Amino acid sequence: MALDAFPNLPALCNKHPKPPQIRFQYGTAGFRTIATVLDSVLFRVGVLAALRSKRLEGRTIGVMVTASHNPEQDNGVKLVDPRGEMLDASWETHATVLSNAGTTDEFVLELEKLVDRMGIDLSRPARVVYGRDTRPSGPSLVSALEDGLAALGAEVRDAGITTTPILHYLVRAINTLGTEESYGEDSEQGYYQKLSAAYNKLVSPRQTPPPLLVDCANGVGAIIAERFAGYLGDRLTLVLENTAIDTAGALNNACGADFVKTSQKLPPSLVGRLQPGQRGCSFDGDADRLMYFYLDERSQFHMLDGDKIAALVAAFIVDLVKTAGLESQIKVGVVQTAYANGASTKYLSERLPVRCVSTGVKHLHHAAENFNVGVYFEANGHGTVLFSPAAQETLATYEPSTPAQSTALEHLRNLNLLINQTVGDALSDMLLVEVVLAHKTYDGSDWDSLYIDLPNRLVKVVVPDRNQFKTEDAERQLVSPPGLQAKINDLVRRYEGGRSFVRPSGTEDVVRVYAEAGNKSNADELAFRVAGLVYDVAGGNPANRPK
Numbered sequence: 001m002a003l004d005a006f007p008n009l010p011a012l013c014n015k016h017p018k019p020p021q022i023r024f025q026y027g028t029a030g031f032r033t034i035a036t037v038l039d040s041v042l043f044r045v046g047v048l049a050a051l052r053s054k055r056l057e058g059r060t061i062g063v064m065v066t067a068s069h070n071p072e073q074d075n076g077v078k079l080v081d082p083r084g085e086m087l088d089a090s091w092e093t094h095a096t097v098l099s100n101a102g103t104t105d106e107f108v109l110e111l112e113k114l115v116d117r118m119g120i121d122l123s124r125p126a127r128v129v130y131g132r133d134t135r136p137s138g139p140s141l142v143s144a145l146e147d148g149l150a151a152l153g154a155e156v157r158d159a160g161i162t163t164t165p166i167l168h169y170l171v172r173a174i175n176t177l178g179t180e181e182s183y184g185e186d187s188e189q190g191y192y193q194k195l196s197a198a199y200n201k202l203v204s205p206r207q208t209p210p211p212l213l214v215d216c217a218n219g220v221g222a223i224i225a226e227r228f229a230g231y232l233g234d235r236l237t238l239v240l241e242n243t244a245i246d247t248a249g250a251l252n253n254a255c256g257a258d259f260v261k262t263s264q265k266l267p268p269s270l271v272g273r274l275q276p277g278q279r280g281c282s283f284d285g286d287a288d289r290l291m292y293f294y295l296d297e298r299s300q301f302h303m304l305d306g307d308k309i310a311a312l313v314a315a316f317i318v319d320l321v322k323t324a325g326l327e328s329q330i331k332v333g334v335v336q337t338a339y340a341n342g343a344s345t346k347y348l349s350e351r352l353p354v355r356c357v358s359t360g361v362k363h364l365h366h367a368a369e370n371f372n373v374g375v376y377f378e379a380n381g382h383g384t385v386l387f388s389p390a391a392q393e394t395l396a397t398y399e400p401s402t403p404a405q406s407t408a409l410e411h412l413r414n415l416n417l418l419i420n421q422t423v424g425d426a427l428s429d430m431l432l433v434e435v436v437l438a439h440k441t442y443d444g445s446d447w448d449s450l451y452i453d454l455p456n457r458l459v460k461v462v463v464p465d466r467n468q469f470k471t472e473d474a475e476r477q478l479v480s481p482p483g484l485q486a487k488i489n490d491l492v493r494r495y496e497g498g499r500s501f502v503r504p505s506g507t508e509d510v511v512r513v514y515a516e517a518g519n520k521s522n523a524d525e526l527a528f529r530v531a532g533l534v535y536d537v538a539g540g541n542p543a544n545r546p547k
């Protein structure tokens with residue numbers, strides 16, 4: 001069968017012309033930019049998703065329409081492979097090529113090349129499940145996506161407004177339904193039931209903790225957290241804040257996980273809502289990131305970020321593995337990125353193997369698969385824990401010899417169910433944190449004191465062309481523009497405990513600068529001085545130079 005078996009393809013493609021002069025790129029988390037230019041991209045992603053499914057013999061592919069932590073006017077789209085993981089890296093290039101084909105003829109030509117090169121049998125079925133976040137641009141972009149899917153006659157399932165992690169869950173659940181590897185019922189309710197059942201077992205018979213305040217970033221997290229609360233009974237009370245999903249401009253605005261991480265302060269809307277000693281947490285716009293925080297008795301804000309989550313969770317799992325008597329069979333490891341606070345890396349490396357990889361969940365996820373249990377969290381709160389097939393087999397078949405071993409084994413089995421292992425999931429991660437806090441009888445300050453963060457600062461620099469910035473060594477060293485790394489090294493040497501790196505963002509049109517130093521003012525100063533270097537070398541307008 002050839003592409004001309006799909007006679008509607010050219011006419012549907014003509015409905016979604018590519019804007020001239022824009023170059024699209026499938027980046028860290030798919031395509032992501034201002035929503036008004038994305039129509040043609042969504043159409044083409046629909047076609048590509050159908051092709052990917054045909055290539056994989058009709059296994060269901062996921063498509064999520066979201067721009068996550070970005071401002072409301074942005075949108076984006078990412079593809080999900082059959083096991084619920086990120087799109088295979090080799091297909092990212094196909095996505096970029098197809099999105100940049102100029103005319104309909106050029107697009108069809110590129111499609112033909114792809115079909116030939118990959119040996120795609122077009123007579124195979126195509127199955128795609130898709131969802132979107134709450135952005136106002138979502139419905140029209142979804143309709144462009146639907147045209148792309150219709151162009152290749154895909155069987156579709158609309159998951160509606162949902163979170164990125166639920167969409168990933170659905171993809172895996174659909175593809176494993178009725179098999180030995182069944183991931184759960186293939187519905188949103190199935191997801192809630194799976195998580196709540198595991199959570200209830202893990203916290204029983206422990207005391208119900210004080211209510212947890214949840215900042216929903218005025219996004220889809222508000223909808224799912226409210227539905228999920230009904231499954232928790234009296235085991236955990238969620239106080240939902242920033243739930244204004246219909247208020248224009250509210251999404252991620254001065255709230256949410258990215259705001260908390262970058263500004264290192266409480267969202268203004270929570271002042272007076274979060275009480276000293278109370279635990280609070282923030283989701284991002286598609287509920288795949290999680291940040292915790294609390295106020296001490298002097299109402300001082302303390303942030304518990306992805307690094308702190310990794311430390312809390314990894315130590316807990318290591319203890320359970322030891323108590324269960326599985327130390328020699330299950331090796332636990334942690335994966336971080338260059339953004340991990342130096343103090344967290346030190347704390348974790350003293351206890352278990354730690355690897356550093358490039359930013360982007362796909363890199364962390366793949367590295368974590370090399371451990372029996374791989375704990376990965378980006379400092380921004382994006383992460384999860386992976387139990388390898390071998391570890392799952394061990395947990396299923398192991399015969400404990402003492403009551404203590406038996407209890408620890410049962411906890412590990414339930415953690416394996418509680419954790420959404422397809423991708424970072426704010427809701428599932430929140431439950432995971434709550435389980436550990438309940439078992440350890442920790443409050444926010446006990447958790448915070450696992451290690452003391454080195455003072456740090458993250459700065460964004462707007463430059464004419466972020467693509468001139470190229471890195472190596474898990475993004476810790478710049479190789480381009482030439483000479484800039486040496487200048488950064490010179491600066492860093494002047495700060496005690498200094499560390500800094502520069503990398504182009506994959507989701508925003510900026511270059512990011514991270515710096516750490518022995519005290520806060522030095523960390524700020526170092527970050528801004530490095531940002532200044534970046535700015536000068538990249539040839540930006542002096543009026544916009546970071547100060």
Ligand code: G16
Pocket residue numbers: 028029067068069070284288289359360361362378380382504505506507508512
């Ligand atoms: C996405 C990625 C994350 C990454 C973040 C920022 O998160 O999934 O892995 O850390 O972007 O990336 P960058 O610094 O390249 O802009 P999200 O939550 O926005 O999908």
